Amino acid sequence: MLGSVMYVSKMLMEIAPNIHLLGVFTIAFTAVYRKKALYPIYIYVILNGIFSGFSSWWIPYLYIWTILWGAVMLLPQNMPKKLKPIVYMSVCAAHGFLFGILYAPVQAVLFGLNFQGMAAWIAAGLPFDLIHGVSNFFCGILIVPVISALNLAEKNIL
Numbered sequence: 001m002l003g004s005v006m007y008v009s010k011m012l013m014e015i016a017p018n019i020h021l022l023g024v025f026t027i028a029f030t031a032v033y034r035k036k037a038l039y040p041i042y043i044y045v046i047l048n049g050i051f052s053g054f055s056s057w058w059i060p061y062l063y064i065w066t067i068l069w070g071a072v073m074l075l076p077q078n079m080p081k082k083l084k085p086i087v088y089m090s091v092c093a094a095h096g097f098l099f100g101i102l103y104a105p106v107q108a109v110l111f112g113l114n115f116q117g118m119a120a121w122i123a124a125g126l127p128f129d130l131i132h133g134v135s136n137f138f139c140g141i142l143i144v145p146v147i148s149a150l151n152l153a154e155k156n157i158l
Contacts, residue, residue: 002029003043010048018099018132023092024139026065028146030072031088032154041065056110060103067102068095089140097133100125 002025009021022044029037045061052058071091079087095102100122108118 002040003047006040006044007047007051010044016135018096018128019135019139021139021142022065023068023095023136024142024146026068027072027088027092027140027143028150030069031077031143031147032150034073037069038066041069056107059110060106064099064102068092071095085141085144088143089137092140092143093133093137095133096136097129099132100129 006022006025009025013020025044026037026041029040033039045058045065048061049058068091071094072088075087075091103125104118104122107113107121108115111117113121
Protein backbone atom coordinates (compact mmCIF):
# COMPACT_ATOMS: atom_id res chain seq x y z
CA MET A 1 0.00 0.00 0.00
CA LEU A 2 2.77 2.45 0.88
CA GLY A 3 4.54 1.85 -2.42
CA SER A 4 1.27 2.56 -4.21
CA VAL A 5 0.89 5.78 -2.24
CA MET A 6 4.35 6.80 -3.46
CA TYR A 7 3.44 6.02 -7.06
CA VAL A 8 0.07 7.80 -6.98
CA SER A 9 1.61 10.87 -5.32
CA LYS A 10 4.20 11.02 -8.11
CA MET A 11 1.51 10.73 -10.80
CA LEU A 12 -0.62 13.45 -9.18
CA MET A 13 2.35 15.82 -9.11
CA GLU A 14 3.59 15.10 -12.66
CA ILE A 15 2.35 18.52 -13.79
CA ALA A 16 5.18 20.10 -11.77
CA PRO A 17 8.52 18.69 -13.00
CA ASN A 18 10.92 17.60 -10.24
CA ILE A 19 8.45 18.50 -7.52
CA HIS A 20 7.15 15.43 -5.71
CA LEU A 21 6.84 13.73 -2.34
CA LEU A 22 9.02 10.68 -3.07
CA GLY A 23 11.85 11.91 -0.86
CA VAL A 24 9.37 12.70 1.91
CA PHE A 25 7.93 9.19 1.78
CA THR A 26 11.32 7.49 1.45
CA ILE A 27 12.67 9.31 4.51
CA ALA A 28 9.50 8.87 6.58
CA PHE A 29 9.17 5.17 5.75
CA THR A 30 12.85 4.63 6.56
CA ALA A 31 12.61 6.49 9.87
CA VAL A 32 9.64 4.35 10.92
CA TYR A 33 10.22 0.95 9.27
CA ARG A 34 14.02 0.95 8.85
CA LYS A 35 15.04 -2.05 6.66
CA LYS A 36 11.43 -2.87 5.84
CA ALA A 37 11.14 0.54 4.14
CA LEU A 38 12.83 -1.07 1.14
CA TYR A 39 9.56 -2.90 0.40
CA PRO A 40 7.47 0.18 -0.42
CA ILE A 41 10.45 1.84 -2.11
CA TYR A 42 10.91 -1.05 -4.52
CA ILE A 43 7.17 -1.50 -5.01
CA TYR A 44 7.19 2.13 -6.15
CA VAL A 45 10.15 1.46 -8.48
CA ILE A 46 8.46 -1.62 -9.98
CA LEU A 47 5.14 0.22 -10.42
CA ASN A 48 7.00 3.02 -12.17
CA GLY A 49 8.50 0.51 -14.59
CA ILE A 50 5.20 -1.27 -15.17
CA PHE A 51 3.21 1.87 -15.94
CA SER A 52 5.90 4.06 -17.53
CA GLY A 53 8.07 1.43 -19.19
CA PHE A 54 11.23 -0.40 -18.25
CA SER A 55 13.50 1.86 -20.26
CA SER A 56 16.95 3.37 -19.76
CA TRP A 57 15.57 6.15 -17.53
CA TRP A 58 14.28 3.48 -15.11
CA ILE A 59 17.58 1.67 -14.44
CA PRO A 60 18.99 4.31 -12.03
CA TYR A 61 15.78 4.00 -10.01
CA LEU A 62 17.06 0.60 -8.93
CA TYR A 63 19.66 2.34 -6.75
CA ILE A 64 18.87 6.04 -6.55
CA TRP A 65 16.16 5.70 -3.89
CA THR A 66 18.29 3.18 -1.98
CA ILE A 67 20.97 5.87 -1.62
CA LEU A 68 18.44 8.12 0.13
CA TRP A 69 17.28 5.16 2.23
CA GLY A 70 20.92 4.44 3.19
CA ALA A 71 21.58 8.06 4.13
CA VAL A 72 18.58 8.04 6.47
CA MET A 73 19.61 4.67 7.92
CA LEU A 74 22.94 6.29 8.89
CA LEU A 75 21.24 9.08 10.82
CA PRO A 76 21.01 8.59 14.60
CA GLN A 77 17.56 7.41 15.62
CA ASN A 78 17.63 9.37 18.86
CA MET A 79 18.13 12.84 17.38
CA PRO A 80 16.72 15.69 19.44
CA LYS A 81 13.10 16.35 18.49
CA LYS A 82 13.81 19.95 17.43
CA LEU A 83 16.68 18.84 15.18
CA LYS A 84 14.81 16.11 13.27
CA PRO A 85 12.81 18.35 10.90
CA ILE A 86 15.82 20.34 9.66
CA VAL A 87 18.02 17.24 9.35
CA TYR A 88 15.35 15.34 7.40
CA MET A 89 14.59 18.36 5.22
CA SER A 90 18.31 18.85 4.52
CA VAL A 91 18.87 15.20 3.60
CA CYS A 92 15.81 15.33 1.34
CA ALA A 93 17.13 18.51 -0.31
CA ALA A 94 20.62 17.05 -0.76
CA HIS A 95 19.16 14.04 -2.56
CA GLY A 96 17.31 16.38 -4.92
CA PHE A 97 20.38 18.54 -5.58
CA LEU A 98 22.49 15.43 -6.24
CA PHE A 99 19.90 13.54 -8.27
CA GLY A 100 21.51 14.28 -11.65
CA ILE A 101 24.96 13.36 -10.37
CA LEU A 102 23.65 10.10 -8.91
CA TYR A 103 21.78 9.37 -12.14
CA ALA A 104 24.66 10.21 -14.50
CA PRO A 105 26.94 7.14 -14.22
CA VAL A 106 24.32 4.75 -15.59
CA GLN A 107 23.42 7.18 -18.35
CA ALA A 108 27.10 7.50 -19.26
CA VAL A 109 27.49 3.72 -19.51
CA LEU A 110 24.24 3.20 -21.42
CA PHE A 111 24.89 5.98 -23.92
CA GLY A 112 28.66 5.61 -24.22
CA LEU A 113 29.54 8.97 -22.71
CA ASN A 114 33.10 9.71 -21.67
CA PHE A 115 33.78 11.75 -18.53
CA GLN A 116 33.39 15.06 -20.38
CA GLY A 117 30.12 13.88 -21.89
CA MET A 118 28.85 12.82 -18.49
CA ALA A 119 29.90 16.18 -16.99
CA ALA A 120 28.06 17.99 -19.79
CA TRP A 121 24.98 15.84 -19.14
CA ILE A 122 25.15 16.76 -15.44
CA ALA A 123 25.66 20.46 -16.24
CA ALA A 124 22.67 20.48 -18.60
CA GLY A 125 20.52 19.08 -15.79
CA LEU A 126 21.65 21.52 -13.08
CA PRO A 127 18.60 23.82 -13.40
CA PHE A 128 16.35 20.80 -12.87
CA ASP A 129 18.46 19.59 -9.93
CA LEU A 130 18.20 23.06 -8.40
CA ILE A 131 14.39 22.91 -8.64
CA HIS A 132 14.47 19.35 -7.33
CA GLY A 133 16.61 20.20 -4.29
CA VAL A 134 14.70 23.34 -3.33
CA SER A 135 11.32 21.65 -3.74
CA ASN A 136 12.53 18.61 -1.76
CA PHE A 137 13.58 20.94 1.06
CA PHE A 138 10.18 22.59 1.26
CA CYS A 139 8.25 19.33 0.73
CA GLY A 140 10.42 17.96 3.55
CA ILE A 141 8.29 19.98 5.97
CA LEU A 142 5.87 17.05 5.71
CA ILE A 143 8.37 14.37 6.81
CA VAL A 144 7.86 14.64 10.58
CA PRO A 145 4.04 14.77 10.30
CA VAL A 146 4.11 11.67 8.03
CA ILE A 147 6.36 9.91 10.56
CA SER A 148 3.90 10.82 13.34
CA ALA A 149 0.95 9.53 11.30
CA LEU A 150 2.75 6.25 10.55
CA ASN A 151 3.71 5.79 14.21
CA LEU A 152 0.10 6.48 15.26
CA ALA A 153 -1.20 3.99 12.69
CA GLU A 154 1.29 1.38 13.92
CA LYS A 155 0.10 1.84 17.52
CA ASN A 156 -3.55 1.44 16.47
CA ILE A 157 -2.83 -1.70 14.46
CA LEU A 158 -1.04 -3.43 17.30
